[in-house]
Amino acid sequence: MNELNRLTMAQARDGLAQGEFTSVELTQAHITALESSRELNSFVTETPEQALAAAKDSDVRRGKGEAGSMEGLPIAIKDLFCTEGVLTTASSHILDGFTPHYESTVTANLWRAGAVMLGKTNLDEFAMGSATVSSYYGPTVNPWQRQGDDKPLVPGGSSGGSAAAVAARLALGATGTDTGGSIRQPASFCGIVGVKPTYGRCSRWGIVAFASSLDQAGPMTRTVRDGAMMLGAMAGHDAKDSTSADRPVPDFEAALEKGVKGLKVGIPEEYQMEGMSAELLALWDQGKEWLTAAGAEMVPVSLPHTKYALPTYYIVAPAEASSNLARYDGVRYGLRVEGGTLQEMYENTRGEGFGDEVTRRILIGTYVLSAGYYDAYYLKAQKLRTLISRDFREAFAKVDVLLTPTAPSPAFAIGEKMDDPIAMYLNDVFTVPASLAGLPGVSVPAGLSGDGLPEGLQLIARPFDEETMFAAARALEEAADFNAEPALMAGAGS
Numbered sequence: 001m002n003e004l005n006r007l008t009m010a011q012a013r014d015g016l017a018q019g020e021f022t023s024v025e026l027t028q029a030h031i032t033a034l035e036s037s038r039e040l041n042s043f044v045t046e047t048p049e050q051a052l053a054a055a056k057d058s059d060v061r062r063g064k065g066e067a068g069s070m071e072g073l074p075i076a077i078k079d080l081f082c083t084e085g086v087l088t089t090a091s092s093h094i095l096d097g098f099t100p101h102y103e104s105t106v107t108a109n110l111w112r113a114g115a116v117m118l119g120k121t122n123l124d125e126f127a128m129g130s131a132t133v134s135s136y137y138g139p140t141v142n143p144w145q146r147q148g149d150d151k152p153l154v155p156g157g158s159s160g161g162s163a164a165a166v167a168a169r170l171a172l173g174a175t176g177t178d179t180g181g182s183i184r185q186p187a188s189f190c191g192i193v194g195v196k197p198t199y200g201r202c203s204r205w206g207i208v209a210f211a212s213s214l215d216q217a218g219p220m221t222r223t224v225r226d227g228a229m230m231l232g233a234m235a236g237h238d239a240k241d242s243t244s245a246d247r248p249v250p251d252f253e254a255a256l257e258k259g260v261k262g263l264k265v266g267i268p269e270e271y272q273m274e275g276m277s278a279e280l281l282a283l284w285d286q287g288k289e290w291l292t293a294a295g296a297e298m299v300p301v302s303l304p305h306t307k308y309a310l311p312t313y314y315i316v317a318p319a320e321a322s323s324n325l326a327r328y329d330g331v332r333y334g335l336r337v338e339g340g341t342l343q344e345m346y347e348n349t350r351g352e353g354f355g356d357e358v359t360r361r362i363l364i365g366t367y368v369l370s371a372g373y374y375d376a377y378y379l380k381a382q383k384l385r386t387l388i389s390r391d392f393r394e395a396f397a398k399v400d401v402l403l404t405p406t407a408p409s410p411a412f413a414i415g416e417k418m419d420d421p422i423a424m425y426l427n428d429v430f431t432v433p434a435s436l437a438g439l440p441g442v443s444v445p446a447g448l449s450g451d452g453l454p455e456g457l458q459l460i461a462r463p464f465d466e467e468t469m470f471a472a473a474r475a476l477e478e479a480a481d482f483n484a485e486p487a488l489m490a491g492a493g494s
Helices: 009-017 023-035 048-063 105-112 160-167 184-190 224-234 252-258 278-293 306-327 342-353 356-369 374-395 421-428 432-436 466-480
Strands: 043-046 074-078 116-121 173-178 193-196 216-221 264-268 297-301 401-405 441-448 454-461
Touching: 009 023, 009 224, 023 043, 023 048, 023 074, 023 116, 043 160, 048 116, 074 160, 105 173, 105 224, 116 160, 160 173, 160 184, 160 216, 173 193, 173 224, 184 193, 184 441, 184 454, 193 224, 193 466, 216 224, 224 252, 224 441, 224 466, 252 466, 264 278, 278 297, 278 401, 278 441, 278 454, 278 466, 306 356, 306 374, 306 421, 306 432, 356 374, 374 432, 401 466, 441 466, 454 466
Parallel strands: 074 116, 074 173, 264 297, 264 401
Antiparallel strands: 043 116, 173 216, 193 216, 193 441, 401 454, 441 454
């Protein structure tokens, strides 16, 4: 049973259904893998006893014929989702000791479907970052390594702990959150599938907020089928979240069989940016050829406001963050650093509780919302966001999906860009536009760089048309036939 952690989610589901093994055996295999791979620092909190108890209950339900869609499948949860009775930190010192008395809607949906929680994964503090190096609990290590180089690499961010755990076979899948690319970019860096659904498809209730008009939960898995399975369990309308869409959840897995014959795939000219590597351009061209061979038609499109997306995002997101993070004051929960006065206590708590990147974004957000600069920065950014959304609407009048690279480079070494926030922000250049428009996007592992690191291609679809996106993603996945494995994988002997 040592190889159970090497199964995909769909394979594990089928094996459980056929009685080849139990959820307890499957869960124990993942716990063993997790315990042998702690050097990756992918988990903030491990919950092995809770996982085995849940697996035992799952086996009982299955025996009664009451199996849910995720019955008995062990997964990891990004430590941004509130989990009842389990420490929830957002990887920040300021949430030390915070144990919620309630469950986020997304995780509650997963438990209702029968999923088993292995623990909570590491992330950039408050989901602010592209490398999972700003966590109070230290950086997560990507299980992939460059050929001939043993420098530890970043897994991407902010959902880097989830991405590393799935890539290293420590969990069948994991939840992530995507504000400007925090599911898709780490998926590309770690050679897995990362799905950002349409804004409103999954409830935000019980997820620690970064930027409320952008944050969206989604699955991180090793295959497109697994992503479709997991999103089906996560999604759904929630009356507790005013931004939750009151729409039925389609059968995403069934959509995989639709194929792409006759599909029009848009190729946005603005995504061919100055300084892009020949390697990445070649991968993008390969993706076009794969989809053409599968029966799709490539159509050039223009998204003229793309160049403004990154500066727009880094005004809107910090502005919302500065408002959302005002609630952390040392009074009600988490860290409290005493002072001589109430004001001093606030200052001491926030000064010690927030890391450098979070502090930087709070300062930027407060600045652009201040009386003298609101019109010059925040209002202008909101107007640009409207224009970016309009560009996508006009493109989708001509095409069904868009194909782009996911990230401008493969994974880089830990510490390589930490002193240059702008270089770090540029990691999101291909993912941010879809986030600003609230569109669904998926990163599919499509090939290896010259030094043996995974690179992904991104598909973007119309709002609430994840079905077409999944069909195209499955076609891309089949053509790419990506089966390379990371060096630091549980059971790989590294």
